[in-house]
Amino acid sequence: MAGTSFDIAVIGGGIAGLTAAHHAALAGASVVHFVEDGLPGGLVINVGALDGWPAAGPVGGAELAAGLMGQNEELGVTLVPSRIDRLEGGATRTLHGADGVWRARQVILATGATLKTLDVPGAERLAGRGVSQCAWCDGGLYRDADVVVAGGGDSALSEALHLGAFARTITIVTRGERFRARNHYVSRIASDERYHLRWASEIVEVSGADGVESVRVRDRESGTHEDIPCTGLFVFVGLTPNAGLAGPEIARDAGGFLVTDANFEAAAPGVFAIGAVRSGYGGRLTQAVGEATTAAEIAAARCES
Numbered sequence: 001m002a003g004t005s006f007d008i009a010v011i012g013g014g015i016a017g018l019t020a021a022h023h024a025a026l027a028g029a030s031v032v033h034f035v036e037d038g039l040p041g042g043l044v045i046n047v048g049a050l051d052g053w054p055a056a057g058p059v060g061g062a063e064l065a066a067g068l069m070g071q072n073e074e075l076g077v078t079l080v081p082s083r084i085d086r087l088e089g090g091a092t093r094t095l096h097g098a099d100g101v102w103r104a105r106q107v108i109l110a111t112g113a114t115l116k117t118l119d120v121p122g123a124e125r126l127a128g129r130g131v132s133q134c135a136w137c138d139g140g141l142y143r144d145a146d147v148v149v150a151g152g153g154d155s156a157l158s159e160a161l162h163l164g165a166f167a168r169t170i171t172i173v174t175r176g177e178r179f180r181a182r183n184h185y186v187s188r189i190a191s192d193e194r195y196h197l198r199w200a201s202e203i204v205e206v207s208g209a210d211g212v213e214s215v216r217v218r219d220r221e222s223g224t225h226e227d228i229p230c231t232g233l234f235v236f237v238g239l240t241p242n243a244g245l246a247g248p249e250i251a252r253d254a255g256g257f258l259v260t261d262a263n264f265e266a267a268a269p270g271v272f273a274i275g276a277v278r279s280g281y282g283g284r285l286t287q288a289v290g291e292a293t294t295a296a297e298i299a300a301a302r303c304e305s
């Protein structure tokens with residue numbers, strides 16, 4: 001197949017999509033890979049040192065993604081620096097993007113997810129002026145400052161630990177009564193007195209004139225409010241799936257994540273969903289890589305017949 005028709009189309013340039021394109025090409029399929037703006041990396045693009053990634057030394061997200069994309073080009077993967085807006089059914093799938101239309105026998109959706117923002121007064125107005133979602137990008141601006149992190153999962157705690165390299169105090173505000181994160185993160189935070197923990201609490205307002213000056217926190221049990229002075233607020237309160245391109249025939253769970261079977265195939269035959277866009281995804285890069293490898297090999301085997 002050539003031109004705009006391929007055995008396999010992989011949509012999404014995060015680590016799941018890069019790995020799927022890699023394994024599909026290794027299996028001998030013709031592969032087209034859609035990487036939005038030609039910039040690979042997805043959620044980890046700004047993470048300077050990945051946790052839990054099996055490598056000889058520290059690896060950053062951008063470095064890992066760029067390396068994989070380079071290998072894929074050597075394997076003959078056709079890179080298209082564009083997003084896909086719509087996927088249509090049939091024995092051969094049609095993919096509609098801003099710059100054209102492509103066809104593929106099998107499609108792997110690896111469109112990932114987007115960090116949720118805080119829907120409270122002041123959060124949007126002060127975005128980029130103290131409200132951030134990237135400690136690796138903005139942490140250096142908060143040397144000796146008091147900062148707040150919203151969230152209680154892996155990404156909140158790993159970013160909070162990175163802020164520990166700069167900030168004077170880091171207050172973590174979480175709706176739960178315990179963290180849902182790697183023990184390694186939890187124990188490091190528990191043993192450092194610069195971290196202040198607000199359990200069963202939520203941020204209800206962000207205040208400041210030209211930059212963040214404080215956040216108002218509500219205790220979910222007592223209903224009382226407290227203003228915490230800070231100049232930075234880092235928000236990691238969950239993910240929204242990037243699933244808008246998939247048609248209604250592809251089942252979603254209550255959160256909008258795509259439902260698949262054990263082989264990562266969605267309700268529409270020939271359409272796979274892997275990584276952060278998938279319902280039940282475990283949240284770790286190593287799991288994204290495993291899902292991508294399985295889906296790519298099954299999809300490629302189907303193209304042999």
Ligand SMILES: Cc1cc2nc3c(=O)[nH]c(=O)nc-3n(C[C@H](O)[C@H](O)[C@H](O)COP(=O)(O)OP(=O)(O)OC[C@H]3O[C@@H](n4cnc5c(N)ncnc54)[C@H](O)[C@@H]3O)c2cc1C
Pocket residue numbers: 011012013014015016017034035036039040041042043044047049050051052053082083084085110111112113114115155158159242245274275276277283284285286288
């Ligand atoms: C701050 C943070 C730090 C993390 N650190 C670690 C860590 O150290 N170790 C670890 O194991 N995990 C970490 N994770 C989790 C990890 O980032 C995710 O599990 C993983 O990146 C998911 O990869 P993905 O490829 O499925 O999705 P994503 O990374 O979300 O990539 C999806 C890509 O698809 C693109 N896309 C979306 N829609 C379209 C479309 N319509 N057309 C074309 N392209 C599209 C997006 O732009 C994006 O580039 C971290 C997560 C966060 C938020």
